[in-house]
Amino acid sequence: MKEKGRLDFCTVCRKEAEYTLKKRDIIKTIKNREYTFNITVAVCNECGEEMSLPGLIDKNIQEVDEQYRTYECIVSVEDIEKLMKIYKIGKAPLSLALGFGEVTITRYLSGQIPSKEYSDILRMALSSPAFMKKKLHENKEKIASAAYNKAIEAATQLETLFSVSDKMLRVISYVFKKLEEVTPLMLQKLLYFIQGMSYALNKKPMFCENCQAWVHGPVYPEVYDMFRNFKYNPIEDARFAIFEGREEELTGDESKVIDLVVNTFGEYGGKMLERITHEEAPWKLARKGYADNIPSSEPILMENIEAYYTEKNEEYDFSSEDGLRSYIRDILQ
Template identity: 80%
Template sequence: MADKERIDFCIVCRKNTTYTLQKRNIIKTIKDKEYTFSITVAVCDECGEEMSIPGLIDRNIQEIDEQYRTYEGIVSIEDIEKLMKIYKIGKGPLSLALGFGEVTITRYLLGQIPSKEYSDILRTALSSPAFMKRKLQENRDKIAMAAYNKAMEAATQLVNLFSVSDKMLRVISYVFERLEEVTPLMLQKLLYFIQGISYALNKRPMFYENCQAWVHGPVYPEVYDMFRDFKYNPIEDARFAIFEGTKDALTEEERRVIDLVVDTFGEYSGKVLERITHKELPWKLARKGYADTIPCNETILRGNIEKYYMEKNEEYDFSSEDGLRKYIMAFL
């Protein structure tokens, strides 16, 4: 419903009146078990009675469905769609791969609620690529070869994705949520700045992976391997759908650091960010003895990153976007 003034016919007032949407709790019994659900109701601004508004019943059904699934730990339709997207697999092949009947996933997508047993299988497939690989191997004879190969390739890539820490994955996923386009070069530099600002504001690293002093600035080698195929193009990686909507896995302090970096450094291209890192002491110290064009894989010591960014924080105040922008402009 639009945010403009809401008007509809009130059967009590017998005329068109404005109304307000409010939340109301109801109690429903499902399979002999009582549940309290919060639904949306329309209340007439003149008489205070509830009104019947087009579309509201469908909205309530959706609200009750979502809350019931949460109460019982049942997988959502969105999660099933995410699973299909991640593994590039259709409804029928996914059903067979997980050991279900061929039309089971189709029924779930139309609104049928899965049993707890089947829901747990779907949840595990979504959270564990190793489990998905096992299910694909167990049921490969039931699936068309093309569908099997695509899903297995996606599962293998996702297993490889977990070669970095969970924190690194969550940070990358959150950066993807915040920015529409991120190239591999840009991502590398944002991760480096996030690490530095985390030291400055939270007095600890955001993640424990080490970066190296490559020719084009700080690089996290494992992250480079994950996205090397994108070269200079924006990253479009369906594998990260597995982390969508999980930003709560980051603390409020961690999200604040990422938001500050994304809203400032994130306004610039990877090449511009590279120029900034080339003027910073941690990269210079690690590159000592190497000519500008000579490759090296020397580690940029986390202690040097910490010392440098804590000192610059005293000078610029990285707790605000203004302070970060002043720092950026000083280096450009």
């Protein structure tokens, strides 16, 4: 990419010259092993030689660091900061809780690269509240009681987030990744549509959880409990960073279903999505005999979801966004 109008001194041309930023591979040996890193260089547009720009060396160091961590599956500085936010714990207490030296986390945050063994411990703490609780209990005597109690409380609250299946967590993670703003009401309806589209396109459910026919449409009770404190507000909390990365475990067919739903139904707010579900047979059948505002926990039968979306798929072709948009448009009219 050419940096038009950007000038710097070229030591070969001996004058100010325009340059182009390019990528090139370099080979470095770290701990007796060779690695290929792709770094940014500035090339003089006149002589073609590389130029030394202010800040470029720092950028290269960052690029090499990030790529090395990826090669070796080493946690990043951002991962460690995320861990501290999730468990509301400081650098020294986290070090001690995980069985490290007191200043270990401080060194990692300053750029020192963790060993594979310590990196794996940090990853486990980031992905498993149960593992974090175990480490906190093991090292309780080393940590101040206030820090210990705060971290234990956060870990206990996080465990409730894992009351749903791994597949449900992966789907929620992917929805969070795809959409900037998701309210609990919107999430519930998107999960319901994802389940329906999975039946229509992949001939099987996306996840094992059953939803219920509540007044405001289909609801997965376990998911409702996870996010109930947000009410009608967007879901935004450092704790939910623990979901990040789980979407990578989805298959291509599963990701395609979620993409289709998010790119179509995801364009609407929660109340509009609620209105769509109220026009569909599965929710209506489960609500039979209930007045509009009477609560119910009647299950929306999976076979009804499967039958409905399979039939509508034959009519609209849900394998394309155009087909889904036609369905949405017709049902809203």
